[in-house]
Amino acid sequence: MTEAWRPDDEDERRGAIGPVKVRVPAKVNLHLGVGPLRRDGYHELNTVYHAISIYDELTARRGDTLALTMEGEGTGELALDDTNLVIRAAHALAGYAGVLPHARLHLRKQIPLAGGLAGGSADAAAALVACDALWGTGLSRDELAGIAADLGSDVPFLIYGGTALGTGRGEAISPVLARPTSWHWVVAIAEVGLSTPTAYRELDRLRDSGAAGAPLGSTDALLGALRQRDPRVLARTLGNDLQDAALAMRPALAATLKAGEAAGALTGIVSGSGPTCVFLAAGAADAERIAAELTAADVCREARVAHGPVAGARVG
Numbered sequence: 001m002t003e004a005w006r007p008d009d010e011d012e013r014r015g016a017i018g019p020v021k022v023r024v025p026a027k028v029n030l031h032l033g034v035g036p037l038r039r040d041g042y043h044e045l046n047t048v049y050h051a052i053s054i055y056d057e058l059t060a061r062r063g064d065t066l067a068l069t070m071e072g073e074g075t076g077e078l079a080l081d082d083t084n085l086v087i088r089a090a091h092a093l094a095g096y097a098g099v100l101p102h103a104r105l106h107l108r109k110q111i112p113l114a115g116g117l118a119g120g121s122a123d124a125a126a127a128l129v130a131c132d133a134l135w136g137t138g139l140s141r142d143e144l145a146g147i148a149a150d151l152g153s154d155v156p157f158l159i160y161g162g163t164a165l166g167t168g169r170g171e172a173i174s175p176v177l178a179r180p181t182s183w184h185w186v187v188a189i190a191e192v193g194l195s196t197p198t199a200y201r202e203l204d205r206l207r208d209s210g211a212a213g214a215p216l217g218s219t220d221a222l223l224g225a226l227r228q229r230d231p232r233v234l235a236r237t238l239g240n241d242l243q244d245a246a247l248a249m250r251p252a253l254a255a256t257l258k259a260g261e262a263a264g265a266l267t268g269i270v271s272g273s274g275p276t277c278v279f280l281a282a283g284a285a286d287a288e289r290i291a292a293e294l295t296a297a298d299v300c301r302e303a304r305v306a307h308g309p310v311a312g313a314r315v316g
């Protein structure tokens with residue numbers, strides 16, 4: 001839905017466009033196959049990304065400098081300076097398009113920090129889409145995804161959304177053929193986040209010492225399940241090579257996974273590098289019930305229901 005656009009006074013005098021509001025989803029990895037460590041410090045990935053209905057929202061207005069404010073998840077913890085991915089994304093787009101990086105940006109965060117849901121990457125994708133509209137640079141989604149790849153491995157996927165295959169270090173995206181089915185998820189958010197680089201290092205350590213589980217195979221079974229409508233079939237094909245690492249770093253997650261399955265989830269996995277756990281439910285009502293039970297069981301900070309796939313970063 002596009003909100004009626006009303007320029008503020010200053011914008012109106014200048015005949016400028018704005019404000020632009022962009023909504024961007026969180027992601028989970030339905031399959032996260034982690035290959036060897038590359039010379040550039042990244043791991044080769046074979047992943048299936050899936051965008052779910054937990055959103056951050058970025059509003060961009062005309063300004064004389066580049067400034068970022070925020071509210072919601074992570075306020076007071078997240079630096080709002082040049083290290084913030086939103087600011088880095090705005091600079092990257094301005095540099096590419098040859099415009100001044102001037103905007104007043106406001107972020108409303110619902111995606112938790114360091115949760116394995118790509119919240120920071122989502123915000124970078126939102127900044128690219130919002131500033132492209134604000135500045136009238138008119139880049140294609142593929143061009144924006146090209147800029148996105150330099151900002152983080154998950155950022156290109158969040159420009160597109162839906163369900164998609166990610167290869168390389170995760171930045172090379174190709175769409176997945178799937179039936180137009182909506183899957184129902186329960187997202188169990190932990191009290192304290194986990195660092196992504198640390199989770200990858202922990203997986204390397206577990207593999208070096210022979211303590212890691214067998215790596216995931218191909219995505220064929222998952223891609224086949226996505227072409228059907230049966231969540232029970234999909235449940236059998238979800239997997240995450242980083243899960244062992246997340247569990248080694250945060251043993252309490254085993255209780256969270258167990259509680260979700262005891263509450264009737266078809267399966268539960270750690271999302272990305274964790275510590276968020278995601279559970280597949282048979283339907284919307286089941287998801288609500290599982291979320292309530294997880295909250296009552298006190299095995300997470302908060303349990304939210306979500307559905308997917310949803311679109312990537314979009315104006316409106």
Ligand code: C5P
Pocket residue numbers: 041042043044045151152153154168169170196197198200
């Ligand atoms: O790409 P992004 O900046 O989100 O990655 C954060 C960190 O996660 C990297 O610095 C790296 O340590 C780890 N990573 C990895 N292999 C990938 C993606 C991320 O080792 N394919």
